[in-house]
Amino acid sequence: MRPGLRIVLLIALGLPLLAVLWAGFAPIHVASREKLFEIPKGTYARRSAGDLVEILPSQIRLTLGLEDVLVLRNLDEVPQVFGPSIMMPGQSLRLPFERAARYDFVCTAHVSGQLTILVEEEPVMPWSKIRWRVREWWEKREA
């Protein structure tokens, strides 16, 4: 086999292997444990005018130990019930989670009036770390 081809093959096989090893074993670093969502100004007016476009995800996923603090900010001009609390204009709610579970809340910013928060266990095993990284990458790509 030609040396050039050998190097190409080594890179083609080695890089994915390294990537998988890194994704499975390297500690996950996050810039902040907070995941921020905002109700934009004018949301109530848009809803009143019949605009049914969702401005927030109907399901928010959090991970214990990594991103386990939900921060909700009401930038609208009217009070909103967001998660478990009413929030006045300009107010924010910082809600930490310590247990993995599914939480269903009323949310007036959603067309359905419902907000689901899925809190998952911290990924410890290599496979769960890989899955977490892939999902994060995918969610950021879609955002």
Place this chain on the structure above:
Amino acid sequence: MRAAIHRFLLAWVPAAALAASAPAPAPAAAPVLKAGVLSPAMAAPALDLAGTDGQPLGLERFRGKVVLLAFGFSNCGNVCPITLATLAGARKKLGSDAADVQVVYVTVDPERDDAAQMRKFLGSFDASFIGGVGTRAQIDAAQKNYGISSTKTVHADGGYSIGHSSSIYLIDRAGRLAAVMPYGHPVDDFVHDLKILLRG
């Protein structure tokens, strides 16, 4: 080729493992309260209701105390008894500090819950608990001010149950809506947060 792959793995896999074992940066500071913190904290909406202790239930009468405010009804078979038992447990664990903690439980079922009914219901958990009762319009206003939803489900036998928001608001000594504890937190979480709010 095989030897080359061998060399490659020998060179890089330990390096990757080493990188993987590098210490993670210190995690962000733990949240101060177990409850969700509202900021900036604003004055708790007024309650224009009657208290089960025979006095008007304006929150201003509890200034200087930390108030735990929740909504429910005396015929509730699940959520309310658990919430009230948890709050009673928290007060017990606080010992003498419990004197500065007031539980206020507002009915979402004014058709069935009068002052006597609520007093009896709440008294089975803790004699210090005060219920909030009033007309349908007064209760609706209180629910709206606190973003409390409730849905009535009528059963085949003519009876009904009410699904309702189950969060517990924490109002600080200055009468500000400081935090909200979603349903399901254990006694120790309340004790933890109450100690912080009582200090503040």
